[in-house]
Amino acid sequence: MSGRLRGIMASPRGCAIGLKIIFDMQQISLRSAIAAFLCLLGGCTVGPDFVAPKSHLPAQFSEAPATAAQVAATNAQLQQWWRSFDDRELNQLITLAIADNIDLKIADQRLLQARAQRDEIAAGAYPTLGATAEAERARASTTLEYPPGFGNYHDFIGGFDASWELDIFGGNRRATEAAQDRVFATIEGRRALMVSLLSEVASDYATLRATQTLLAIAQDNVRVANDVYQLTERELKSGIGTDLQTLQARAQLEATEAKLPGLKAQIAVMAHAIAILLGRTPDALLATLSRPVPLMSPPADMPATVPAAVIANRPDVHEAEFAYEAANAQIGVAIAARLPDFSIPLSIMPEASAINQLFSFASLAYAATLSASAPLYQGGKLNAREREARAAAQAARLHYHQVVLQALAEVQNDLVHLQSDQQTHLALSAAYRDSQTALDHATLLYHAGLTDFLTLLTNERANFAAHDALAQNDLALVQDYIALFKALGGTPEAAPPAAVKP
Incomplete structure (x- = not known):
């Protein structure tokens, strides 16, 4: 050339x-x-080569600036972030969820499906080969003058057919590239599912334990309210109390008791939800999880990261990028469809009347062809298909940038919520301590006859409300950490190297 x-x-x-x-x-x-x-x-290879999209990212999150050492520590922590809560039962639940969750098993099958589709498309680059064999015994008429009749005869045929579609313009290579990118996107989709699964198990477990704490608080307050009610009854019978005080005390007791059924139901619902996430029947874990255990404590250190690390860790961001890359490759597929196709059909078909002659050179028949075909006019269909592919690629590119923005927003929102709930925790802790002290003083004063019953009742309600609010804030803090780990892309499975065929 x-x-x-x-x-x-x-x-x-x-x-x-x-x-x-x-x-x-x-x-x-x-x-x-x-x-x-x-x-x-x-x-x-026609069509544009993929260029990884670039997003303009801030160097730091304004809510929580991080050093390089802190980012490295957080990245190492993300692979087993749930262990930061130091709860053995949570660790066991996470292990079971990874092994038995049905949605993960469905994702595994979808990954196998995507890989099979890729291999099916990639096979188009290779020649196809087929074999045929035929044995025939027949009789022709012997009364014809032309062609002269020859009566009984045998016909043996055997051979091979081969064909090779020449991928001159790279249409098949682009289609295989797109299929491989869809495999990677499926892997990242499974990792994103893993991130959501682990956070959901941890969140449901935290809610269950916090609800058990709220139930214990409510039960303690029922006992206190009952003691107060019994006291007012005795005072009423002795003539030093009033009907109003007794009615108020009984109303307080009944209002506190009314909270118990809902809390018990919430515990059961959370146990059912966790069992489903672990691929079990709803009541499979009810007996185990119904045993009260304190809510786990938040991690000692808050995860610290930077926007670039978030984008590197988030499976949904990787999934969007691979989807964009696959859409970009489809442009090449659409362009190649407008260009000529070339193929080399080959047929080797020996034929003989005696089987022992079938493999002789004289019986050999073959044909080798170089064929070409090209679309001349299809009413603009192929041109429209290319425009469609280009528009789909641009939409995938924009979707990628949208996913990046959403990922950054999730992290920043979770940091804001965490810092807010930490400040709230300090205030609620002080409020609960003060309300407990006030209740103790009010109780002593009431028994000494130095204050009225309404003052005691008011302090009792305030203490219950403060204790309940503090317990709910404890749950909010734990949930904030779980949400932050999820937003950071915490998962035990590393992202696949894009250059390696899985």
Whole structure:
């Protein structure tokens, strides 16, 4: 091939021009034409090559600036972030969820499906080979003058058919590239599912334990309210109390008791939800999880990160990028559909009347062809398909940037909530301590006859409300940490290297 022709072949459009030049050359042999095609196989891949999108990211999160050492520590923590809560039962539940969750098993099958689809498309780059065999005994008429009859005869046929679709313009390579990107996107989708699963198990477990704490608080307050009610009854019978005080005390007792059924139901609902996440029947864990255990404490250190690390860790961001890359490759598929197709069909079909002659050279029949076909006019369908592919790629690119923005917003929102709830915790802790002290004083004063019953009742209600609010804030803090770990992309499975075929 001349240097000028090689220069023409260097571009996708040049491939088509070069092919025309080759076939316009006179006195070209079939062997030379095939050699030229083979030279072109690796030289033309139409469509734009993928360029990874770049997002303009801030260097730090304003809510919580982080050093490089802190980011490295957080990245190491993310693979087993649930262990930061130091709760053995939570660790066991997470292990079971990873092994037995049904949604994860469905995702595994979808990954196998995506890989099979990729392999099916990639197989189009290889020749196809088939075999045939036929044995026939027949009789022809012997009364014909032409062709002369020959009575009984045997016919044995055996052979091979082969065909090779030459991927001159890289349409199949682009389709395989898109299928491989969909495999990677499926892997990242499974990792995103893992992130959500682990956070949901931890969140439901925290809610269950916090609800058990709220139930214990309510039960303690029922006992206190009952003691107060019994006291007012005794005072009423002794003549130093009033009907109003007794009615008020009984109303307080009944209001406190009314909270118990709802809390017990919430505990059961959370136990059912956790069992489903672990691939079990709803009541499978009810007995185990119904045993009260204190809510786990928040991690000692708050995760610290930077926007670039978030984007590197989030599976949904990787999934969006691979989806964009797959859509970009489909442009090349659409362009290649507008260009000529070339194939080399080959048939080797020996035929003989005696089976012992079937493998002799004289019985050999074969055909080798170089065929080409090109779309001439289809009413603009192929052009529209290319425009569709380009629009889909742009939509995927914009979706990627949207996912990046949402990921950053989730982290920042979770940091804001965590810092807010930490401040609230300090105030509620002080309020609960003060309300407990006030209740103790009010109780002593009431028994000494130095204050009225309404003052005691008011302090009792305030203490119950403060204790309840503090317990709910404890849950909010734990939930904030879980949400933050989820927003950071915490999962035990590392992202697949894009350059390695899974």
